[in-house]
Structure formats: C-alpha cells, structure tokens
Amino acid sequence: MRLVVLGGGESGVGTAILGKKKGYDVFVSDFGKIKENYKEVLSINNISWEDEKHTEELILNADVVMKSPGIPEKSPIVKKLLEKNIPVISEIEFAAPFTTAKTIGITGSNGKTTTTLLTYHLLKQGGLNVGLAGNIGKSFAWQVAENKHDCYVLELSSFQLDGIINYKPDIAIITNISPDHLDRYNYDYNLYIDSKFRITMNQTEENYLIYDNDDEAISNWLANHQIKAKKVPFSITEKLEQGGSITENNEININLNEQNFIMPINQLALEGKHNVKNAMAATTVAQLMNIRKATIRESLSNFQGAEHRLEKVLKINNVQYINDSKATNVNATFFALDSMTTPTVWIVGGVDKGNDYDELMALVREKVKGIICLGVDNKKLVEKFEGLVDAMIETTSMTEAVKIASKMAEKGDTVLLSPACASFDLFENYEDRGRQFKQAVQNL
Structure with missing residues (x-):
C-alpha cells in the first residue's frame, strides 16, 4: 500500500512515521520548505521526501493520501488526486x-x-x-x-x-x-x-x-x-x-x-x-x-490558560497589556472586547477572511478609546471604525504599534492585541505575532 503525505510539518511527519511502522510504502511531498528537524526525522526513519515541489508521478500513484489541514481542496495536486478517486484524508482519519x-x-x-x-x-x-x-x-x-x-x-x-x-x-x-x-x-x-x-x-x-x-x-x-x-x-x-x-x-x-x-x-x-x-x-x-x-x-x-489567548503580559505605568493574538476571527475578538472592564486601546488587523465587523460596533463604541491597525491593507477597518473612536492610526510594525499604544493609553487603561484576522501578511503565524507583541511590550 502506498501512502503519500502532502505537507511535511508536524501532522505530515507523524503520519509518515505511523505509516512506515504499519508497513506502508511512504512518500512525503511538501510544496514549501520542510524544516531541518523534520528532514532529519524522515531520513532517520528511511522515509523518502521532497520539498519545494510536488512530483506528480510520485504522488498520483498513491493508494491513500494524507493531506495537511493547511492545504486547500482547490490546490491543483489535490484536484488531480480527487479526479483519480484516490482517497484524500486527514491525519486523524489515518491514525x-x-x-x-x-x-x-x-x-x-x-x-x-x-x-x-x-x-x-x-x-x-x-x-x-x-x-x-x-x-x-x-x-x-x-x-x-x-x-x-x-x-x-x-x-x-x-x-x-x-x-x-x-x-x-x-x-x-x-x-x-x-x-x-x-x-x-x-x-x-x-x-x-x-x-x-x-x-x-x-x-x-x-x-x-x-x-x-x-x-x-x-x-x-x-x-x-x-x-x-x-x-x-x-x-x-x-x-x-x-x-x-x-x-x-x-x-x-x-x-x-x-x-x-x-x-x-x-x-x-x-x-x-x-x-x-x-x-x-x-x-x-x-x-x-x-x-x-x-x-x-x-x-x-x-488551570493556566492558553498562550496568546487573553494572556496578561505586563502592567506598565498602570496600563495592562493583553496578548490575544489567537483571535483570528471577529467572534474571538468579540469575546475579548466583551471581557474588557477598562478603556481599551485596541490593536487589530491582518489578513481578512471575509470578516463582518458589524457585531463589534457596539462594543467598540462602549469600550475602545483608540484603534491601531496593524496590517498591510487596513482599508476595511478604517472605513468601518473611523469616527467611532478618538484616534485611529495605521502601522505595519509590531514595535511601532506597541509604542503608539503606550502613548495613547493612560493610567488604568488596557492595551489589547486582538487582531480578528489571520497573521500571514506580516508574521509567520499567530504565535509569532503574539511573541513579537510580548517582546515589544517588554522593550517599552
């Protein structure tokens, strides 16, 4: 049985190891770069792999394909597999x-x-x-x-x-x-x-x-x-x-x-x-x-909560800094704003996944004194919230965003990073965004 794994990250490499152990002929293919530590694990386990390409003749002969969750159904290689009726499943289904x-x-x-x-x-x-x-x-x-x-x-x-x-x-x-x-x-x-x-x-x-x-x-x-x-x-x-x-x-x-x-x-x-x-x-x-x-x-x-989820970072000059980088959609940010009990400087923005910001309007009016847009394209945010708050500033750097926030905030306020968007325009992922925020706060 030939198992092809698309994506050489944590779930892909794990699936490859299990497949190998259960007697499958395993091949891992990643269109991006596979991290060095994963390459080592694959080599130690004698599992063949490729990165920065998908070689069709090595993939389309699979009996079953495990696709990493980040790869969309619309990607050309997945479409070809589905056309050939080759089952494309998730790691959970395989294991x-x-x-x-x-x-x-x-x-x-x-x-x-x-x-x-x-x-x-x-x-x-x-x-x-x-x-x-x-x-x-x-x-x-x-x-x-x-x-x-x-x-x-x-x-x-x-x-x-x-x-x-x-x-x-x-x-x-x-x-x-x-x-x-x-x-x-x-x-x-x-x-x-x-x-x-x-x-x-x-x-x-x-x-x-x-x-x-x-x-x-x-x-x-x-x-x-x-x-x-x-x-x-x-x-x-x-x-x-x-x-x-x-x-x-x-x-x-x-x-x-x-x-x-x-x-x-x-x-x-x-x-x-x-x-x-x-x-x-x-x-x-x-x-x-x-x-x-x-x-x-x-x-x-x-219980200690999840990192990057309403995580209290530091209090500086009686201003509380909160890292909610994991809020990658509007609903998550709604929860965050809803739980604020002090005037809030809100850092928001990133890659918009078809967001509807209407449900945040009442909370922004009630809780937010200033907005800092942190993204490559902030047009939608500016159109939506301009005029609702005293100050609105655009930036593309976390260090700058935190510096501006510290100037906007007064004693007793909160600075909240809760982006409501994905992070891929300026950061590797939401963890990277959260860590950069915490670093910038510590450097104030």
Whole structure:
C-alpha cells in the first residue's frame, strides 16, 4: 500500500512515521520548505521526501493520501488526486484505526484550544494516561505510533474534519459556531457549519455530543438534522434538565446521569462568560470519564490558560497589556472586547477572511478609546471604525504599534492585541505575532 503525505510539518511527519511502522510504502511531498528537524526525522526513519515541489508521478500513484489541514481542496495536486478517486484524508482519519484509545474530539470556531487544554488538564490531574493532539501539541499519528496513551484529547479544525470518513470520537464537543474561514467554503456559512458537524456524523448511541445550547447555528442545525449520539447541552441563559447550567447562586451546575457537579463561577481560574462555557464543556467530559469531583474543582481553579489567548503580559505605568493574538476571527475578538472592564486601546488587523465587523460596533463604541491597525491593507477597518473612536492610526510594525499604544493609553487603561484576522501578511503565524507583541511590550 502506498501512502503519500502532502505537507511535511508536524501532522505530515507523524503520519509518515505511523505509516512506515504499519508497513506502508511512504512518500512525503511538501510544496514549501520542510524544516531541518523534520528532514532529519524522515531520513532517520528511511522515509523518502521532497520539498519545494510536488512530483506528480510520485504522488498520483498513491493508494491513500494524507493531506495537511493547511492545504486547500482547490490546490491543483489535490484536484488531480480527487479526479483519480484516490482517497484524500486527514491525519486523524489515518491514525484512528491504529489505536484502541478513547478519543475526545473538540471543535468550534472559538474556545476550542482553551477547552482542549482545560479538558486535558482535568483528565491528567484525574490520573488518566492522556495525550494531547490534533491542532495542538505533538502529532496524533506520531503518538499513536509510539502507543503511549489510553485516551486522547484532540483539537479538531473544520479542515481536519473535512478529511474524515469513518473517524468517530467517543465524546465530541462543539464549543460554538460563528463565521470563519469562509474563503475555504465558497463564502457559504452553511457549508462551514456542516463541516463542524462532521464531528458527530459517525457517532453511535454509545457516544456523546456536548454543545453550546445558546448558540444559534448549533441549535438550528440540530433542529433540522438527526444524530445518534447522546446530546449533552450546556447553557448560561437557561436551566437544562441534563447538561450544564448556571444556578441562582452563580455556580456552574453539571447534571449528568443523576450526578450533580456544582462549583462557584468566581473560583474558576479563567475569567469571562465564554470561559464559563469552556469550563462547562471540559467538566462534562471529566464527569463522563469518572474523574473525582474534588479533583475537577481543584483543576478548574488552578488551570493556566492558553498562550496568546487573553494572556496578561505586563502592567506598565498602570496600563495592562493583553496578548490575544489567537483571535483570528471577529467572534474571538468579540469575546475579548466583551471581557474588557477598562478603556481599551485596541490593536487589530491582518489578513481578512471575509470578516463582518458589524457585531463589534457596539462594543467598540462602549469600550475602545483608540484603534491601531496593524496590517498591510487596513482599508476595511478604517472605513468601518473611523469616527467611532478618538484616534485611529495605521502601522505595519509590531514595535511601532506597541509604542503608539503606550502613548495613547493612560493610567488604568488596557492595551489589547486582538487582531480578528489571520497573521500571514506580516508574521509567520499567530504565535509569532503574539511573541513579537510580548517582546515589544517588554522593550517599552
């Protein structure tokens, strides 16, 4: 069996290693450059590879192709594979049959990284032998090859879910759905929503789907489609018989199979309404996995959040600097602005993925005193927000953006990097953008 891997990054190299171990004839092809450390790993494992090109005769003879999530379906080589009816799958789909470990699959437009890390933290603190993979951490396939874990918490993007055929998580979570990556879905929001719900398409009556009952897109989809999995909703606005709700005393209450878990919201390590929901989702998993309540409580109160997600960097001259570089869509920035309690200087911009900024207007009027546009093309932002704030400045350098912000901000204010856009115009990725912000703040 010939396995061709498109993309020589973490998921690609992990898949190649697992494929090799399972007796496949493996070839890795990357249209960009493969990093030196990955080249070394491939060579040590006697796996042939190429980079900066796709050689068709070495690819189109595959029995199965694993495509990295970053490569769009529209790319010429993928189109040719699909024309030849060669299965093009994701790393998760390839690796899942080779493990008997339980998997918890987590998707959503926002909150999935925090929910994934929090779920992993709860299960690990509860003594389970658990791995962390998917869009985060070490490649799932690589970990399956090393056969180390009894269960995995997987952060799954819509692109990874597009590449599944038979994979089914034992427990699935959809944190929320809002327009994102519409450029990859022909600007059709319904296609993107369907993509997220692929997480439950193979689930059976023995599996669980945990979801945000307050989310309009999720509720509408579930009202119009049958699923087999047991539904476990959570809500911060209404009382639910089964699942997660908020009590009159401002506690989260997870009611599952006659078992109740209660904890005051003010004891959660994470702040903000959206994080109450993330905590409910993670806690539901922990309860289904029979983690002790005392352990869950302790873990929820000592959890350190995700880097680049509302990360407090420094307070300088009584101005708080916050790195929310991971906010690559409007909805994520909505959460960030919504959680601000002081006048805010907002650094925004980058590669726009078909953003609609209308839902931010009220929050910008209420919370934002100055806007710094950090992107190659800021026209849309300027047209939208000019006149709503006292000052609006454009820049293409993080150092300059932070310097201007420090001049705009007064004692008691917050400087928030929450770009609402992808980072590829000026940075390698959102992590690079976040690190440059933190460096620039430290250099003030």
